[in-house]
Amino acid sequence: MNDRIKRIYIPMTETSFYILFSLQEEMHGYSIGTLVEEITGGDISISPGTMYGSLSKMEKDGLINFIREEENRKIYKISELGKLILHKEIKRIERLYKNSKGVNLSE
Amino acid sequence: MNRTIREFKLFLITDYEKEEEYLTRMSKKGYRLKKVTFPGFYTFEVVEPEDIVYRLSFKNPMESDFKNYIVLFQDSGWEYIFEYMGWSYFRKNESEENTEIFSNHESRVEEVNKVFKSRFLPILIIFTFSIFPSAMDVFSGSFPHKGYHITNFASIFIIFVYILYIFLITYCGYGLYKLRRKYSIK
Numbered sequence: 413m414n415d416r417i418k419r420i421y422i423p424m425t426e427t428s429f430y431i432l433f434s435l436q437e438e439m440h441g442y443s444i445g446t447l448v449e450e451i452t453g454g455d456i457s458i459s460p461g462t463m464y465g466s467l468s469k470m471e472k473d474g475l476i477n478f479i480r481e482e483e484n485r486k487i488y489k490i491s492e493l494g495k496l497i498l499h500k501e502i503k504r505i506e507r508l509y510k511n512s513k514g515v516n517l518s519e
Numbered sequence: 520m521n522r523t524i525r526e527f528k529l530f531l532i533t534d535y536e537k538e539e540e541y542l543t544r545m546s547k548k549g550y551r552l553k554k555v556t557f558p559g560f561y562t563f564e565v566v567e568p569e570d571i572v573y574r575l576s577f578k579n580p581m582e583s584d585f586k587n588y589i590v591l592f593q594d595s596g597w598e599y600i601f602e603y604m605g606w607s608y609f610r611k612n613e614s615e616e617n618t619e620i621f622s623n624h625e626s627r628v629e630e631v632n633k634v635f636k637s638r639f640l641p642i643l644i645i646f647t648f649s650i651f652p653s654a655m656d657v658f659s660g661s662f663p664h665k666g667y668h669i670t671n672f673a674s675i676f677i678i679f680v681y682i683l684y685i686f687l688i689t690y691c692g693y694g695l696y697k698l699r700r701k702y703s704i705k
Contacts, residue, residue: 425623459619461621485594
């Protein structure tokens, strides 16, 4: 993994995280948005301009692959590089979570 | 067939948010956007006042994924009206959810950067390599090169274009700076 990709995506924004996370299954832009809204209880909604920009950037950086087009909707899926980055992010967030719960600073 | 009205408004490349506000304001007065004609004639259909939000996004219609782009917006509940000068015009009922086309500042900054690269940079390049040298020739007296009798008119024309470009560069340069500042993360 090159440094540029690491610098951009680790850590990544919540929006990027959820997009990449969703793309473990083949999906198109709008269905990603619906899924993200559903699993975040409506807290995160991704507008189409932002969704388009994120998908194009991730495709250019090789994190996701364009699979095929269905009725003018582009379907994407996470790539091997994308999986690697997602895994690193999940590890980082797990550590964050564990530390925030388990380490008592006053001791 | 509804009655239509026409208004002239000049919005430059960095005025897209002002244009959105203008169109939204017009819809509240009962004017529904029908078309835009160069350089800034807005044709509206006279309808009942409606609470509709207008949004503009910058996207080259010649790009192969333009159709995909529009469909993504339509899926999210936006009505695609038309494309004019590289801007796609969308509208949505104010009562519907999510009336923004960008959900974070990063993507808004990217939009500003796109406008900078494809609109502002060409103006700057034309000015630097063509208009500025020509105007300098006029100022320094080395234009006209030969005594054609139209050259006085040509000189005035060059100076006019020179001033127009300086205005454009200052106005849009400042506009881009303001937009960037508004949406920069820090």
